[in-house]
Amino acid sequence: MVPRIPVSVDLVVLTVREQRLSALVWRRDQPPHAGRWALSGGFIQLDEDLPAAAARVLAERAGLRGAPVHLEQLQTYGYPDRDPRQRVVSVAYLGLAPDLPAPSEAHMSWQGVNSLTSMAFDHRRILLDGVERARSKLEYTSLGAAFCPPEFTVAELRRVYEIVWNTPLDPRNFHRKVTGAEGFLVPTGRTTTRDGGRPARLYRRGGAELLHPPMLRPGRA
Amino acid sequence: MVPRIPVSVDLVVLTVREQRLSALVWRRDQPPHAGRWALSGGFIQLDEDLPAAAARVLAERAGLRGAPVHLEQLQTYGYPDRDPRQRVVSVAYLGLAPDLPAPSEAHMSWQGVNSLTSMAFDHRRILLDGVERARSKLEYTSLGAAFCPPEFTVAELRRVYEIVWNTPLDPRNFHRKVTGAEGFLVPTGRTTTRDGGRPARLYRRGGAELLHPPMLRPGRA
DNA sequence: TGAATAGTGTCTTTCAGACAATATCGG
DNA sequence: CCGATATTGTCTGAAAGACACTATTCA
CATH class of the missing domain: 1.10.10.10 (Winged helix-like DNA-binding domain superfamily/Winged helix DNA-binding domain)
Incomplete structure (x- = not known):
């Protein structure tokens, strides 16, 4: 009757390092989109609040446990074929971080946003929305x-x-x-x-x- | 393995009528929260985009089919017990409408936002977030x-x-x-x-x- | 003509943009 | 002292706030 859909949290974590606005990404090694950069994300658990899920992904997947990262909800992306395997609704969060030591997760890295031209799924769109949000938030x-x-x-x-x-x-x-x-x-x-x-x-x-x-x-x- | 969750769309439709900022709501007659005002909403279908779901709810549930309503995504609400029956993640949309004829759905009505002090679920919070979004969008x-x-x-x-x-x-x-x-x-x-x-x-x-x-x-x- | 509302103009203050001048360090 | 960066100050123009005045309708 009521469709049930996997809901994930994806993080656009931005920092300023080496004179560049950079995002925290990892390189996929499995299809779909093997070899492309991806945002860190994860599915929300049944008893988990959305901000808690974002904080958990930041700690467990992005490797930034305990780091002073400002997290706020960005936008939700849900068109049906954004993941070719199954329908996923993603609640994107924007994170703003100071120039931190390298993330503890070895596969994560900081990449300048201008160099991230080819990303998995709709992550390029999400990243650009996050960058624009950050730019406008600096104004006011x-x-x-x-x-x-x-x-x-x-x-x-x-x-x-x-x-x-x-x-x-x-x-x-x-x-x-x-x-x-x-x-x-x-x-x-x-x-x-x-x-x-x-x-x-x-x-x-x-x-x-x-x-x-x-x-x-x-x-x- | 991956939790699947019902995802709904809830609409904060605002208009200016009779010198009041008003929202489109209906009065619940079933528990939970029987007798309280509620936003119109509905579950998204498996093959349905989020904006399409919002437009469908506006037409079918809110009774504003074809009306010139500006719709934009507001925010997503997902803490686990926001609906006591089951966990629901709600993507809220904000709608801005001119002073329209009465909605075709008989149970819908326009109520001044200041009089909507007691609403079902977390709809009061969603409404206030929508009002604040509208207020700030008028600025820029x-x-x-x-x-x-x-x-x-x-x-x-x-x-x-x-x-x-x-x-x-x-x-x-x-x-x-x-x-x-x-x-x-x-x-x-x-x-x-x-x-x-x-x-x-x-x-x-x-x-x-x-x-x-x-x-x-x-x-x- | 007068009440009502629309539209224009003027003065003042605030604040951003451009840029000069001064301050305080290391070497 | 010199080069580098920080901080203060000054002038100008854009635009908001306050408010006087003129314009055009209907009764």
Whole structure:
């Protein structure tokens, strides 16, 4: 009577490393789509909440147990032939991670999103939807800091924006905007010279989730 | 091995009528939650795409066959005990409709969202998520016109914004903003006096999806 | 003519964009 | 001191907020 369908969770985990926006993927060695890159995913269990399933996949399949990854639901993909073996409905989650040590799962790797042109199933579409979500969230939330280590400089945060948006930003205007935004950055009182030059103040993420007014991407008039 | 789960589509269909933001609901007469308001929904069929299932539910269950309703995926709800009878994963869709004639399904009705305090299952949460999505989309897209008839005046569009946002807007500044936005409104050349006073120009929706720069809700500093 | 609503214009403030100038480190 | 990067400041233009004024209908 009521069709029952396997429901999976697929993760678009993004990070900024080596001057590239990169996604956590693995290379399939079995058909279908053997040899193509795939997002990590897994079927949800009968007694498992969706966010719990996403966290479990992140830990068990993606190899990022305990890592400070911001996870949010992205979108659900369900057209009937997206997996040729059987119908699967996939709830995609977007994860934003700082530049982490290599994942504990040996088959996982970080790949620049621009190089991921050939992916299994509809994972390319899901990945691009996740990238666009991340790009737009940087405009009106403080989630850019999710790509940074616990303590970071304004310049490091700016480089995150520049790489995710793929556009240069004026360092002085960016500094004014993020330090002026209520609750975005909390100064730690410490400084670092890891980027050379004059010591830069270190900040932690503030409590504010929203950036108001937003910082719009340049060149979209 | 792989758990199979019934997947449903639930619709948050919103409209602006009688000076209220209203949702399309029906009153349950069977347990569980007998007597409470519920969103219209239905299980997806094995060969059915998710948008197709949403359109089918809109036509068959909600009684809005052929109506000009903007449908977009909202979010997926899947915690295990959201339906006490069996586990169901629900993909919620948000629908934005103009003030339509009464739905053909007799048991459906429009209810102001503020009066829907007691709903079945987690439908109150889903409804509120849909309302918030609609509120924020009015900021940066031209979707406000989805609440209007095919031809409408600037004042009618403004009243949509005022009711959805529940805040008064300055008529002159609003007029400047929406008529100045590239591709938002297309003048038809005709006018109407249905609101009294000086004849107002009639517009149709333009092709632009995005409103740039966005029109932010007042009072969220 | 007057009430009602539509539409235009003006002033002010906020804020982004462009860019000069100063500050503070390592070497 | 010099090169590098951080931080502050200044000027300008775009656009929002507040509000005066004119335009065009119907009764």
